[in-house]
Amino acid sequence: MTDRLVIVGGDATGMSAAAQARRYRDADDLEIVVFERGHHTSYSACGIPYWVGGQVEHRDDLIARTPEEHRARGIDVRLRTEVVEFDIAGRRVRGHDLATGAETWTGYDALVVATGARPIRPELPGIDAPGVHGVQTLDDGEALIATLSATTGRRAVVVGAGYIGVEMAEALIRRGFEVTVVHRGAEPMSTLDPDMGSLVRGALRGLGVTVVGDSEVGEIRTGPDGRVRGVVAGGTVYPADVVVLGIGVVPETGLAAAAGLPLGGHGGLLTDSALRVRGHDDIWSGGDCVEVLDLVSGMRRHIPLGTHANKHGQIIGANIGGGYATFPGVVGTAVSKVCDLEVARTGLREKDARAAGLQYVTATIESTSRAGYYPEAAPMTVKMIAERGTGRLLGVQIVGREGAGKRVDIAAVALTARMTVTQMIALDLGYAPPFSPVWDPVLVAARKTVRAVEERG
């Protein structure tokens, strides 16, 4: 008898799971049905800022695999169909056809919950006004680009200064807008410690972006036509012809919660190592709707990122297909670009270490991406955090120019291996003048951190 796999959500996790399960089991053995409420499958949401900014020309460039391509592999993709209920006891889901309004129940032998995350939209006056945009899906990106093309005004306000906010600020500058970024913390990019975030503020200002920190948005002001006219924050009105929300996302787990599936403290689904939802042998979940283990702190986190979502999909697909794969957890690596500034982080910030009960020392160094005498050697700031006493690496943050960002991978692997900073000093990293000073900046930071560990005792 043919089993039926039902997947809810047709982006990275859902479609990777489908494709991987299909590699293991053919259509006679496993029927695969995917419900996707949007118009697209398998696209790179992370690429939307570059599409808006014009570096990526066509929407379709962001689509790794179309519904037709998936269907050609025997995957039954049902677009514009929103699943509105999980019936766990009955092993079925209820789908709602967004075009016709028709509703149907579909039974499953295995269910994958890949509902992703939804952007935070604070309940503010005017938040739903035309001209206020999220950038979570391709459909969102399309709507934003339509607004940008139609509007005659050139003033844009970005709310939030995380990765998406900062990338969108640059994209809007590229499109010729005057851009103001309004954000809550003291410094942009709160995934960094403030001392490193201040370097990002400098870069944004260098681009011509007005950066307003320590500021909470209280209202979206609209005009007589109902369209957005401004953003009110901290008593000031920032005029706006378009507003982009980049405040962050939360796991899209409303249906899962309603069905009684277990959620963690961040609102994400809880799974085991094989990405099976805890307590449910026939339900799997991954991507932006789950919580993951932080290997450094030992705590659970919610990290919505395409790279994890793709891995999760592969793991789920392999396990459903009869293979075996697990997801051990994350160390919290992220990298981003603001114009020519590269920003990277992995592991714990100071406040994460404190929250995890870890005492630590820090060291910050300045170095260069190449040998100092080699052309285009660019400055780089590396901050390192290590556990007091043991010297175990806890985190690294890097801000610099070309060649800075991906150096964070050295620390990401070292964190995974639970290396101490003393062990890191001896790392045999690639050296040649076009690539690195004779002491790689990460090693220079490790040396200074070792001294800090020794001094602190």
Place this chain on the structure above:
Amino acid sequence: MTDRLVIVGGDATGMSAAAQARRYRDADDLEIVVFERGHHTSYSACGIPYWVGGQVEHRDDLIARTPEEHRARGIDVRLRTEVVEFDIAGRRVRGHDLATGAETWTGYDALVVATGARPIRPELPGIDAPGVHGVQTLDDGEALIATLSATTGRRAVVVGAGYIGVEMAEALIRRGFEVTVVHRGAEPMSTLDPDMGSLVRGALRGLGVTVVGDSEVGEIRTGPDGRVRGVVAGGTVYPADVVVLGIGVVPETGLAAAAGLPLGGHGGLLTDSALRVRGHDDIWSGGDCVEVLDLVSGMRRHIPLGTHANKHGQIIGANIGGGYATFPGVVGTAVSKVCDLEVARTGLREKDARAAGLQYVTATIESTSRAGYYPEAAPMTVKMIAERGTGRLLGVQIVGREGAGKRVDIAAVALTARMTVTQMIALDLGYAPPFSPVWDPVLVAARKTVRAVEERG
């Protein structure tokens, strides 16, 4: 009473040891004498090809610290003084002043042997003719540049196609020479497996370099004026107005051998973890004249590379100073650039694995440096080698464009941590479209290698 530290060799290891020992112990406590037979201290020999090629303008740009700067820190640097004998029993060295011919004995309480390596100069007819150059020291670089400026002919032959040979070929092209590279193996860059080396051959040819493989030089042909005229290899004469030898180096350990210090199979000094010469409490050695432990194969290797030499110097200086530091070994990471081609390797090649008695599988993949849709995404080839059965990572080789080379560091850390390729698949590496496809090329290679391990069993 003041101790005396005598250091033989004033480049990376010697001067790093001197500077680090001085940080721990001041001049009243420790006298430091450095003998250097050349004219310079603390310079980047790795930078010489870029100085010859014109990317680095001045010789002095390659000098990290001059003799005067060292002297200002209370380090007694004696240039143009060659040490010609170690008297181990008498705890003294004999110095020969190259200018005056005067010889003097200098006693020591601690001795650092930092004599480096010397270029291999095969005993061929004509090898000492004017116009035949090595590129090991700044003095060598100066002599080569003088020849290049003086010669009217434009034909250059580079003997050897390792890092230095390949970098020198590019430098000579930049100076407007017609360049032929003659080398022994089937493919250039024998630190790579031949399948990856062939990609380097393609890049050299793209630069306009004539590459002659499988060819052993038998003679350097000279003209009536005694200057070089050509290189004879495999029965063919390659006309040459200048010849650059890049055949490799061997440890400069003649004096150490004469004094009865222990040498390994590659002719390098044998040390303990603290870089003390085995069996000698008061003698230390590091850099290009020692053998190091290969952490992947468990065997000893000779790896002349500035980055190790600098580390060794720091470790020796700390230990002599009363601190504590060790050098655990290497994994064999190296990175190089040929025009815009980046070439990197770490760990074992196939033949190294065989020599170490390790059975292995390999996988090679093509990917890109950035998300495929992002501007300037450049192709990259990654080859991975893992142990049969266990799946332990054994080696990685990468050839690609911008963003390819330093990715080898991911593998270098993974090798140090003795990770399996299955563990590597889950690595939390930095992802954003300007930096990487959603699956980093190293992860794509790891996935394919896992399948190869599973299939081989």
